[in-house]
Amino acid sequence: MLICSSLDEVKRRETALRFIAALVNQEGRSCLYDLSGLAGGFPVKKSDLNLLETYSGPAIFELNLQKEGKKHLAGEKVAAFNRTSAAILAAILALVKPGEEVLHYLPELPSHPSIPRSAKLRGASYREFDNLPDFQLSDETALVIITGSTMDHQVLPLNDFKRIIKISHQQQIPVLVDDASGARIRTVIYNQPRALDMGADLVVTSTDKLMNGPRAGLMAGKATLINRIKDKAHQFGLEAQPPIVAGIVRALEDFNPQRLLDSLDRRDKLNIMARNVMDGVEKTPTGIMISAKNLEKEITSKEGTTTLSARELATLMAMILLKEHHIVTIPAVGMPGVSATIRLDLAALDAGRVDDNQIINALKDSLKRVREIVNDDEACLSLLYEGI
Incomplete structure (x- = not known):
C-alpha cells in the first residue's frame, strides 16, 4: 500500500505543492495549467x-x-x-x-x-x-x-x-x-x-x-x-x-456563466480524442474525467494484477500529469479524502492556454508512465512523497 491514511494524503499534497512552488519560482506561473476546476482566484480591486x-x-x-x-x-x-x-x-x-x-x-x-x-x-x-x-x-x-x-x-x-x-x-x-x-x-x-x-x-x-x-x-x-x-x-x-x-x-x-457554456463544444471534441487513448474516459458538464475505477481497469487489462488500489493508481497518474506535464488535477493537490477522479475542466481559466493535442499527449504519456512503474514500489513512493 502506498496511501495508508489521511496523513499520507497530507504528505502527497505537500509534495505536489512543493513541486508547484519550485516550478513557478523557476519558470513563472504561465508554465502551470490548473485544470482542476478549483483554481479559484482573488480578484480584489x-x-x-x-x-x-x-x-x-x-x-x-x-x-x-x-x-x-x-x-x-x-x-x-x-x-x-x-x-x-x-x-x-x-x-x-x-x-x-x-x-x-x-x-x-x-x-x-x-x-x-x-x-x-x-x-x-x-x-x-x-x-x-x-x-x-x-x-x-x-x-x-x-x-x-x-x-x-x-x-x-x-x-x-x-x-x-x-x-x-x-x-x-x-x-x-x-x-x-x-x-x-x-x-x-x-x-x-x-x-x-x-x-x-x-x-x-x-x-x-x-x-x-x-x-x-x-x-x-x-x-x-x-x-x-x-x-x-x-x-x-x-x-x-x-x-x-x-x-x-x-x-x-x-x-x-x-461571474460569467457564458464561460461554462463556451466549454461544451470543446469538451465533446476532446472526449472523442481522449477515448482513443483509453476506453474509460467520460464527459463531465465542463470537461472530461477518468475515474479511479476505470483507470484500474485500463492498467490491469494490460499489466495484469497489481497490489495498488484504484485510488493509488489515479494519484500516481495525477502526480505524473503535474510533474512531467505541469497539469494540475485534484488527486495530486486535493485535501485528504478528496475524490480520486482525474478531472480536466475546460472552463478553467488556464484551459485557454493549453491546446487539445497537448492535453491528449499528456494523458497518453502519463498512462504509459503509470504502467512502467506500477510494480516498482520505490519509484511510486518517490513520485508521491519526494522530499517529505
Whole structure:
C-alpha cells in the first residue's frame, strides 16, 4: 500500500505543492495549467486593499456580500465561511443536537467526507442514500442534506430534488443543499432552478469551484437559520475574514456563466480524442474525467494484477500529469479524502492556454508512465512523497 491514511494524503499534497512552488519560482506561473476546476482566484480591486481590516472591512463588504450573494443563490440572508466544509460544520453544530440524526441524499455515494465527519464531531448519527425508495426519515432526524452535484459532477435529477424537499418539510425537517459546484453546474449547464427557489431552507456553495473566487464557502437561506449558524461560526472561528469576503464579493460580481457554456463544444471534441487513448474516459458538464475505477481497469487489462488500489493508481497518474506535464488535477493537490477522479475542466481559466493535442499527449504519456512503474514500489513512493 502506498496511501495508508489521511496523513499520507497530507504528505502527497505537500509534495505536489512543493513541486508547484519550485516550478513557478523557476519558470513563472504561465508554465502551470490548473485544470482542476478549483483554481479559484482573488480578484480584489486596488481600492479594496485599504479596507482589508478587522472592522472597516466587514462594514463595507458585508453590504455587497448580501446583495451579490442573494443574486447568485437567492434567500433572505447570506453568510461567508472560510471553507464550504466550515459552513457545513457550523450548520450541523447549530441545527443538530447530540444523539439526533443527519440524513443525506446525493446522486451517487459516497458523500464528501466533511458531512459525516461533522455529524460525528457533533455526536449525531448519520445515514446517506443515493436511491430514492431507500430514503426514510426517523424520529431522530434533525437535518436533511442534499448534494446537488457530487465531487465527480454527478447531478441530482430535478424530480428527486423536489421529492426529498417535500418529504422533509412534511415532517418539518430543515433542508440544507450542499451545492459546492452545483450552484453553477445545475443552473447553468442543466437549467435547474436554484436550490432555494425549489424550497430548500439553506444552500452552500464553494466560491472557487467553476468561478474565480477564493477557496471559501457562501451560505444563503432563511434569516433565522443563517443567524443561528453564524453564531456557531463565530464561536469556533469558522467565519470568513475580511480579505476572503472581499474576494468573494468581487468574484460574484465578475461571474460569467457564458464561460461554462463556451466549454461544451470543446469538451465533446476532446472526449472523442481522449477515448482513443483509453476506453474509460467520460464527459463531465465542463470537461472530461477518468475515474479511479476505470483507470484500474485500463492498467490491469494490460499489466495484469497489481497490489495498488484504484485510488493509488489515479494519484500516481495525477502526480505524473503535474510533474512531467505541469497539469494540475485534484488527486495530486486535493485535501485528504478528496475524490480520486482525474478531472480536466475546460472552463478553467488556464484551459485557454493549453491546446487539445497537448492535453491528449499528456494523458497518453502519463498512462504509459503509470504502467512502467506500477510494480516498482520505490519509484511510486518517490513520485508521491519526494522530499517529505
